[in-house]
Amino acid sequence: MLRLLICALCTIATASAFNLAVYSPPRSFCNVCMATGLKTGDMVTVISGADKGSVGKILSLDRKAGKVIVEGVNIRSKHVKPRKEGETGQILKREMPVHISNVAFDSEATDPVVEVNE
Structure with a gap:
């Protein structure tokens, strides 16, 4: 359950005034199962x-x-x-x-x- 929540949070694009890069987790992290x-x-x-x-x-x-x-x-x-x-x-x-x-x-x-x- 926690892993699904983390994967869901990882896919949300996060941007700030100082960091405009979009974070995407490593492919192996989200495709564990x-x-x-x-x-x-x-x-x-x-x-x-x-x-x-x-x-x-x-x-x-x-x-x-x-x-x-x-x-x-x-x-x-x-x-x-x-x-x-x-x-x-x-x-x-x-x-x-x-x-x-x-x-x-x-x-x-x-x-x-x-x-x-x-």
Whole structure:
């Protein structure tokens, strides 16, 4: 309730004799709760970017940042330095977050195929 009140107050244009600039809050502040039906475990298709057309399962979902981590999509190399003496460095492959607008729910992957006998 308080968040809605703050967002409503942020959208009101405020101007004074000394400050004629109109205040607008950051985009991420007002769009905290993105209206998506996605949840962890859903199958999605990447619709934009380098991995366009890839299908994968949602591993984690960050609604505040508006990002999802999809299995096997947007894989990047992370260089890890040795922590202990005698340990060697590593290069790990990890899935990195993708913006939620770049994925779409894949109903074909989750629904079982039903054959009709005639």
